[in-house]
Amino acid sequence: MSQPVLIVGGGPAGLAAAHSLATVGQKSILVEKEDRLGGAPILSGYAKLVPSGEWAKDAIGGMVERVEKSKLVTVRTGTTVSEFGGQAGNFSAKLSDGKTVKAASAVLCSGFTHFDSVNKPEWGFGTFEDVVTTTQVEQMISSGQGVRCPSDGRKPKRVAILLCVGSRDRQIGREWCSKICCTVSANMAMEIREELPDCHVYIYYMDIRTFGLYETSYYWRSQEEFKVKYIKARIAEVTSDGEKLIVKGEDTLVKRPITIPFDMVVHAIGMDPNVDNMLLSTIFDVELEPHGFIGKKSSYGDLGATSRPGVFVAGSATGPETIDDSIAQGHAAAMSAYALAQGAGKIAAE
Amino acid sequence: MPIHEEHLIRPENIKTKENLVIDGIDVSGHWSTFIESRVVTDYNEAIEDEIAALPGGEHIHRCWQCGSCTNSCTVNAVNADFNPRYWIYLIRMGMESELLRDKDIIWQCVSCNKCTYACPRDVFPEGVMKATSHWLELKGHTPKSPSMVFDEVFSEQVIETGKIEEGRIIRSFFKRTGQPLMQDWLVEMVKRMVLKLPVKMLFTLGLANFVRPRTSNWGGARDAIKEYAAEKHAEQRQALGLDELVEMAKQEVKPRLPEAAE
Ligand code: SF4
Ligand code: SF4
Numbered sequence: 001m002s003q004p005v006l007i008v009g010g011g012p013a014g015l016a017a018a019h020s021l022a023t024v025g026q027k028s029i030l031v032e033k034e035d036r037l038g039g040a041p042i043l044s045g046y047a048k049l050v051p052s053g054e055w056a057k058d059a060i061g062g063m064v065e066r067v068e069k070s071k072l073v074t075v076r077t078g079t080t081v082s083e084f085g086g087q088a089g090n091f092s093a094k095l096s097d098g099k100t101v102k103a104a105s106a107v108l109c110s111g112f113t114h115f116d117s118v119n120k121p122e123w124g125f126g127t128f129e130d131v132v133t134t135t136q137v138e139q140m141i142s143s144g145q146g147v148r149c150p151s152d153g154r155k156p157k158r159v160a161i162l163l164c165v166g167s168r169d170r171q172i173g174r175e176w177c178s179k180i181c182c183t184v185s186a187n188m189a190m191e192i193r194e195e196l197p198d199c200h201v202y203i204y205y206m207d208i209r210t211f212g213l214y215e216t217s218y219y220w221r222s223q224e225e226f227k228v229k230y231i232k233a234r235i236a237e238v239t240s241d242g243e244k245l246i247v248k249g250e251d252t253l254v255k256r257p258i259t260i261p262f263d264m265v266v267h268a269i270g271m272d273p274n275v276d277n278m279l280l281s282t283i284f285d286v287e288l289e290p291h292g293f294i295g296k297k298s299s300y301g302d303l304g305a306t307s308r309p310g311v312f313v314a315g316s317a318t319g320p321e322t323i324d325d326s327i328a329q330g331h332a333a334a335m336s337a338y339a340l341a342q343g344a345g346k347i348a349a350e
Numbered sequence: 351m352p353i354h355e356e357h358l359i360r361p362e363n364i365k366t367k368e369n370l371v372i373d374g375i376d377v378s379g380h381w382s383t384f385i386e387s388r389v390v391t392d393y394n395e396a397i398e399d400e401i402a403a404l405p406g407g408e409h410i411h412r413c414w415q416c417g418s419c420t421n422s423c424t425v426n427a428v429n430a431d432f433n434p435r436y437w438i439y440l441i442r443m444g445m446e447s448e449l450l451r452d453k454d455i456i457w458q459c460v461s462c463n464k465c466t467y468a469c470p471r472d473v474f475p476e477g478v479m480k481a482t483s484h485w486l487e488l489k490g491h492t493p494k495s496p497s498m499v500f501d502e503v504f505s506e507q508v509i510e511t512g513k514i515e516e517g518r519i520i521r522s523f524f525k526r527t528g529q530p531l532m533q534d535w536l537v538e539m540v541k542r543m544v545l546k547l548p549v550k551m552l553f554t555l556g557l558a559n560f561v562r563p564r565t566s567n568w569g570g571a572r573d574a575i576k577e578y579a580a581e582k583h584a585e586q587r588q589a590l591g592l593d594e595l596v597e598m599a600k601q602e603v604k605p606r607l608p609e610a611a612e
Contacts (some may be wrong), residue, residue: 200395202393224412232415254445254448255438256388256389257388257389257390258391
């Protein structure tokens with residue numbers, strides 16, 4: 001009887017890995033530190049997902065249900081791994097509830113942490129109520145409340161979305177592109193324009209990175225069908241005149257300083273390495289890559305390999321990642337983990 | 351007071367008050383010189399919608415400022431200030447005063463449509479140039495351009511008679527633009543036509559100056575076109591808020607009337 005696979009993290013990647021293993025009859029233990037499965041899309045209350053357009057609670061909710069119903073997946077919520085030892089094919093993990101479990105292999109699907117906007121104080125988050133994050137706007141939409149200014153509940157007439165908040169910024173030690181915020185912001189701009197047709201939405205960008213097919217379905221569509229305006233400028237500061245938020249910067253295309261009044265300013269927050277990565281790195285003895293995400297050993301060998309044989313990684317634990325790609329990586333890493341669990345992995349692990 | 355690097359500042363942004371006293375201190379003349387801020391303090395969202403409501407301007411919101419139109423532009427090659435990409439941006443951001451600075455060159459577009467073929471987003475910049483010139487005229491910022499007058503004379507005649515009759519068009523065009531009929535090039539052209547054209551054709555051409563040729567049964571078509579044109583004009587006036595402007599002006603004038611009577 002083969003040993004189970006240990007999956008750390010119950011977001012899109014972890015759910016995909018558990019499901020994948022179950023479909024081939026392989027047992028797994030899914031450990032999640034929060035009290036529910038679903039990861040960021042569920043815990044942070046995302047609205048409609050890119051690119052499917054499905055509500056997060058339906059799309060990811062469906063994945064959660066599938067895993068929870070499976071007899072082959074043991075779900076442990078509110079639990080973390082405190083010790084991890086052994087070799088590929090024969091690991092032993094001590095959980096925070098005191099229990100010890102055996103595992104043939106492990107898949108880290110520990111995800112990311114949203115950038116905390118208070119670390120960019122010049123952009124007004126935490127100082128002005130109507131400066132919010134993309135996550136907050138997602139919640140306004142997914143809760144059915146609609147996009148409203150938090151200060152007084154009014155419908156905004158003019159919204160600014162600032163891209164790259166917590167990304168591509170050496171000042172705060174975050175040099176990576178968070179990959180998905182451009183597309184998410186274009187999508188959000190369209191959702192705002194759809195709900196509030198009288199509200200003008202401006203996106204302040206340094207580059208627009210709506211990669212691949214997102215170019216037309218998000219960037220072009222937001223301009224052509226929803227008349228969202230894009231301004232090439234990195235905002236210097238967000239202040240207030242007591243009534244409106246004042247966005248200051250340089251409109252680079254006309255070389256003119258701007259101080260424009262807005263009702264609401266949205267920070268398109270980036271993806272930080274999971275705050276627990278140092279701890280995870282110590283417990284599982286895996287190396288982190290220079291930005292602080294979990295390092296991938298090679299893209300061309302075992303799928304999802306880390307620096308430690310038998311421990312694999314998938315999803316945004318490895319760096320900013322889309323939900324679709326996280327799911328694909330979860331399935332892929334499950335394949336590597338499965339090989340070990342079946343005992344055929346001895347050679348692969350070397 | 352001397353301003354260093356004065357050439358970097360637009361002359362109209364340097365303000366000086368002839369007579370100014372602040373807190374009892376006379377700061378008239380150069381003592382009161384100050385430089386007006388170039389800061390853009392608001393967006394005027396109406397302008398883009400107004401231009402988009404005019405024929406040719408419909409796709410302005412698609413522009414992503416790549417500059418292909420300006421790079422390919424015939425007029426830009428001879429005058430670097432002629433910059434469709436830049437004007438499209440000013441319109442989109444509602445920077446009206448900045449746009450008006452170039453009101454005397456925008457109409458110079460020669461409608462070669464090179465930009466139309468270069469634009470990756472199908473903005474139809476040539477159409478936007480046309481709509482912008484039109485907008486400048488309708489709003490009273492520029493007089494009607496000669497080419498606009500020509501278009502009007504031309505279309506009026508076609509709508510009226512269903513036919514194009516060059517002699518009349520040229521005569522009305524010259525009349526409306528205040529040009530003399532006897533222009534050297536025209537006299538020369540007519541002379542050569544008389545020498546080269548077959549007699550029958552000359553006769554028809556000549557006759558057309560006295561008997562106005564018409565397409566038979568044109569009346570119905572004419573009325574339909576006129577009605578359609580009037581409808582479109584009304585739509586445009588409404589989009590640009592022109593009738594409201596007239597109303598507002600009337601309202602402002604009215605209250606003064608009783609005063610004048612007193
Ligand atoms: S149509 Fe006008 S704007 Fe376009 S390339 Fe020709 S001259 Fe320039
Ligand atoms: S070519 Fe088209 S998209 Fe590019 S700047 Fe000109 S109008 Fe805009």
